[in-house]
Structures are given as structure tokens and as C-alpha cells.
Amino acid sequence: IDEVPIPQPPPEFLLGNLRELDPNFPSRSTQRLADLYGEIVQLQLPGRRLIIVSSQQLADEICDDRLFFKEPGKALREVRALTGDGLFTSAHEDGRVMKREENWWKAHRLLVPAFGPLGLRKMFDDMQDISAQMMLRWDRLGDQHAIDCSDDFTRLAFDTIGLCSFGYRFNEFYSDEAHPFATQMADVLKMSGRRSSRTDLQNILHRWEEQDRQEKVKLMHGLVREIVEERKANPKPDAKDLLNTMLYSVDRESGDTLDEQNVIYNMVTFLVAGHETTSGTLSFLWYNLLKNPEAFHRAQKQVDEVVGDKVLSLDMLPKLTYLDSAIKETLRLNSPIPSFSVIPRDDCLLGGKYRIQATDAILLNLHGVHNDAAAWGSDYNEFKPERFLDGKFQTLPPSSWKPFGNGLRACIGRGFAEQEMILNTAMLLQRFSPEMVDPGYKLEIKSTLTIKPDGFYMRVRRRPGKS
Ligand code: HEM
Numbered sequence: 001i002d003e004v005p006i007p008q009p010p011p012e013f014l015l016g017n018l019r020e021l022d023p024n025f026p027s028r029s030t031q032r033l034a035d036l037y038g039e040i041v042q043l044q045l046p047g048r049r050l051i052i053v054s055s056q057q058l059a060d061e062i063c064d065d066r067l068f069f070k071e072p073g074k075a076l077r078e079v080r081a082l083t084g085d086g087l088f089t090s091a092h093e094d095g096r097v098m099k100r101e102e103n104w105w106k107a108h109r110l111l112v113p114a115f116g117p118l119g120l121r122k123m124f125d126d127m128q129d130i131s132a133q134m135m136l137r138w139d140r141l142g143d144q145h146a147i148d149c150s151d152d153f154t155r156l157a158f159d160t161i162g163l164c165s166f167g168y169r170f171n172e173f174y175s176d177e178a179h180p181f182a183t184q185m186a187d188v189l190k191m192s193g194r195r196s197s198r199t200d201l202q203n204i205l206h207r208w209e210e211q212d213r214q215e216k217v218k219l220m221h222g223l224v225r226e227i228v229e230e231r232k233a234n235p236k237p238d239a240k241d242l243l244n245t246m247l248y249s250v251d252r253e254s255g256d257t258l259d260e261q262n263v264i265y266n267m268v269t270f271l272v273a274g275h276e277t278t279s280g281t282l283s284f285l286w287y288n289l290l291k292n293p294e295a296f297h298r299a300q301k302q303v304d305e306v307v308g309d310k311v312l313s314l315d316m317l318p319k320l321t322y323l324d325s326a327i328k329e330t331l332r333l334n335s336p337i338p339s340f341s342v343i344p345r346d347d348c349l350l351g352g353k354y355r356i357q358a359t360d361a362i363l364l365n366l367h368g369v370h371n372d373a374a375a376w377g378s379d380y381n382e383f384k385p386e387r388f389l390d391g392k393f394q395t396l397p398p399s400s401w402k403p404f405g406n407g408l409r410a411c412i413g414r415g416f417a418e419q420e421m422i423l424n425t426a427m428l429l430q431r432f433s434p435e436m437v438d439p440g441y442k443l444e445i446k447s448t449l450t451i452k453p454d455g456f457y458m459r460v461r462r463r464p465g466k467s
Contacts, residue, residue, distance in 0.1 A: 007037040016044035023197030027338035054368025056375035060399035068342040070409040071095030078192040086269030123164040146457040153279035166243035184216040280336035280452035303429040325385035331403035336450040375400040432460040
């Protein structure tokens with residue numbers, strides 16, 4: 001087969017294609033480019049070429065980790081000011097810019113089991129505790145109150161990680177203002193994003209912003225360090241949470257425990273990686289359920305059958321298959337992390353025809369892959385949880401659904417997020433009949449490191465006879 005040139009928007013003098021990417025909303029730019037140019041497009045950016053891939057077939061090649069692997073890109077490297085060599089932002093192999101970091105491997109080996117089924121089982125009660133706080137708050141606010149979904153689900157996800165992973169209560173549901181840590185985190189992520197889209201020279205000119213960022217990082221590290229000091233001063237040998245694992249478990253392969261700085265980086269990493277993603281997904285889920293009354297009723301019917309008037313318990317979760325499918329379908333249509341990046345090990349021909357160089361960076365545009373008609377059918381833009389029901393999930397074309405990333409660097413918190421989301425949704429459906437405040441609401445999206453609905457409000461009414 002002949003090589004086919006990779007399409008490229010017309011470059012500008014000196015800037016190349018830099019202005020094709022909106023720093024405030026990169027995922028909208030990548031999708032616009034995918035709409036214009038199709039399954040693959042190249043951008044010439046200062047010092048590098050970025051290839052954006054948007055089809056299932058090409059995604060499947062990108063997901064072969066013999067050919068491609070994750071090296072944290074520019075944006076993630078900026079976030080390292082906050083998360084250092086924590087799992088998300090460290091390098092597990094020698095890359096072009098970064099060297100392999102042993103701490104990734106140590107933390108990965110120690111934490112994969114802690115996030116596994118046994119670990120999650122132990123977290124069920126704490127997850128339920130926080131969800132119950134949300135139910136109580138919504139109940140007390142009454143059925144006329146407009147609930148800002150993104151806001152409240154963010155409180156939920158934040159509190160849940162704090163309690164389940166290191167026994168700390170942020171108590172987001174007891175205060176009108178978000179916890180300072182949450183606000184600082186949002187600011188630091190925003191500033192890091194902006195830094196990554198600017199040249200070094202421009203960054204020097206934004207010195208005051210960098211000072212602000214570093215101060216906030218210091219405050220956040222300070223809080224987390226206090227939690228660690230408190231645990232060390234008052235050990236809780238029975239609390240089999242992630243903090244104990246990180247502080248005391250020995251990695252068999254290296255014979256080491258994690259160093260304290262790395263523990264702090266990983267704690268912040270869980271808060272960063274776990275709260276916006278989970279809260280965004282829950283907000284999108286409710287948007288989808290309320291826009292699709294049939295799906296909503298099916299979900300509620302299943303909760304009535306499985307949970308009824310009983311208190312939700314761990315053994316009920318696997319039976320809530322429709323909820324699980326509705327969440328998977330939401331992650332398909334509205335992936336809160338809209339893309340992830342890899343680099344090639346060598347020059348190669350993608351799809352047998354597109355020339356990729358070892359110096360390129362590849363961005364996998366999940367919106368494109370998750371809306372590829374060739375993989376999902378002509379109704380790809382409709383919300384249909386049925387696509388995932390009855391084992392159909394296993395028969396999807398390979399790499400057509402990648403909201404949790406890929407391979408060794410896929411999301412370590414996937415089971416955590418799934419358990420929390422099913423549990424919360426079941427508790428909500430059991431008690432309330434939610435509705436949209438504005439039935440004509442059209443999905444608006446806001447973008448930070450993740451995307452979530454903007455201005456989406458629900459009202460909740462107690463279901464008659466449900467206590
Ligand atoms: C990695 C998505 C929830 C912790 C990732 C990646 C994605 C992702 C796409 C790979 C990023 C990349 O390749 O650069 C999601 C989604 C979530 C979710 C959609 C919820 C719906 C969570 C939670 C936690 C978490 C709850 C922790 C409590 C992490 C960590 C990594 C990661 C530590 C880095 C793993 C590594 O590279 O070793 N996640 N995530 N995530 N996620 Fe999640």
C-alpha cells in the first residue's frame with residue numbers, strides 16, 4: 001500500500017498550527033479538527049509534531065504497548081509541581097524527555113492490590129457513609145432547591161477519596177464553601193494547563209501567576225503532610241486503607257517502602273485523578289438519564305427489584321447491571337478525560353499508510369473513538385446502555401472503549417470509581433425522583449483537566465413511601 005500523507009491544517013508563519021488548539025478548551029479543538037480532517041490529523045507545534053487519532057481502528061494500533069507507550073506530555077509534566085513522581089505523572093520507562101522512575105513501579109506494585117476487589121470491599125462502608133451525607137443534604141434542601149450537579153458530585157467524590165484512601169474527612173457536605181484544598185487544586189490545575197500551552201518565554205512573563213501556583217501547591221502539600229504526620233503519630237494498624245499500604249507495606253521486589261515525599265505525591269494524585277473524573281461522570285450520567293426517560297425508568301426499576309426498601313449492601317452491586325451499563329455508556333459519550341497521549345517506540349506506518357516518526361507525540365481523541373460509526377453503528381450518538389448489557393461489553397471491537405486509558409498505565413482507580421458511582425446512583429434512585437430544573441437545558445461543557453457539564457441543575461423529590 002502507498003503511504004498517504006497525514007492531513008494538516010494550513011500552518012502559520014513561526015507559529016505553525018499552535019493556534020488550532022484552544023488552551024482553555026483543548027478537547028473541543030481536537031474534536032473540531034477530527035470533524036474537519038477525519039481519523040488522523042497532524043499539527044506542527046513549537047518543537048514537535050502532534051498526531052491526533054480519532055478512529056477505533058487506529059486507536060487499536062496506538063493501544064499496542066509494544067509499539068507505543070505513555071510518557072507524560074507537556075501538560076502532565078506541568079502538573080508534576082503538584083503530583084511529582086506520583087503514579088499519574090511519572091515515567092515508567094525511559095522516554096524522550098523523562099527517565100524511567102522506580103517510584104512508579106514500587107507504587108504500582110503496592111497499590112494495584114490495594115485498589116483490587118478485596119481492598120474495595122473494605123471501602124464500601126465509608127463510600128456509603130459519604131453518599132448518605134449527600135442524600136441527607138438533598139433531602140433537607142427540599143424539592144424546590146436547584147442542585148448544581150457538578151458541584152455536589154465533586155463534594156461527594158472528594159470526600160469519598162479522602163475518607164477511603166486516608167481516613168480524612170474533608171466534610172464538604174457540611175459547608176457551603178468548597179474546602180480550600182479543592183479550590184486550590186482547581187486553580188493549580190488551571191494554571192498548569194495555561195503554562196503548558198505557553199512558550200518558556202511567555203511563562204517567564206507570567207511570573208506572578210507562577211508564584212501564586214507554587215504557594216497553593218505548598219498549602220496543599222502542607223495539608224497532606226499533616227495527615228501523614230498524624231497517622232504516623234497515631235497509627236491505625238487496623239485501618240487497611242491506602243495510606244497504611246503506602247506508609248508501611250514493603251515492596252517485595254525492591255525490599256523498600258515508599259518514601260514519604262512519594263506518599264504525599266500519590267495522595268494528592270488520588271485526589272486530583274479521582275474527584276473530577278468521578279464527579280463529571282456522575283453529572284453526565286444524570287444528564288443522560290433525565291434526557292432519556294426510558295433509561296431512567298429502567299434503572300429505577302432495577303434498583304427497586306434489587307434493593308427495594310432494604311439498605312444497599314455490597315452483594316447487591318453486581319446485580320445492578322443496568323446502572324453499570326448506563327455508567328459505561330456515559331463514559332463512552334462523555335469521557336471526562338477526553339484524551340490521553342503516547343509516544344511511538346520507533347518510526348512506523350499507522351494503519352499501514354500513515355508515516356509516524358519516533359519523535360511524534362500521539363493524542364488519542366476519545367470522543368472520536370467513542371463516536372466512530374464503524375465501531376458503534378449509525379446510532380453512535382444516542383444514549384443506549386443496552387450496548388453494554390448481557391455480556392455485549394466483551395464483544396465490542398478492540399480499543400473502541402477506552403475512558404480509563406490503556407495497558408499498564410490504565411486507571412488504577414477504575415474499580416474504586418465504578419463502585420462509588422453505582423452505589424451512589426442506586427441510593428439516589430432508591431430515594432428520589434430527580435428532574436431537570438430546566439427541561440430545555442442543552443448540554444454545555446466546561447473544561448479544566450477534565451470536562452464536565454456546566455450549569456446543569458436538578459431538583460429532587462422524595463419518592464412516595466420511600467424513607
Ligand atoms: C489514570 C480515567 C477515576 C486514579 C487514568 C487514566 C485515565 C483515567 C484515562 C490514564 C491517563 C493517561 O493515560 O495519561 C479515569 C476516569 C475515572 C477515574 C474516567 C472515573 C470515572 C479514578 C479514581 C482514582 C484514579 C477514583 C483514585 C482514587 C488514577 C491514577 C492514574 C489514573 C493514580 C495513573 C495510573 C498510572 O499511570 O499508574 N485514569 N479515572 N482514577 N487514574 Fe483514573
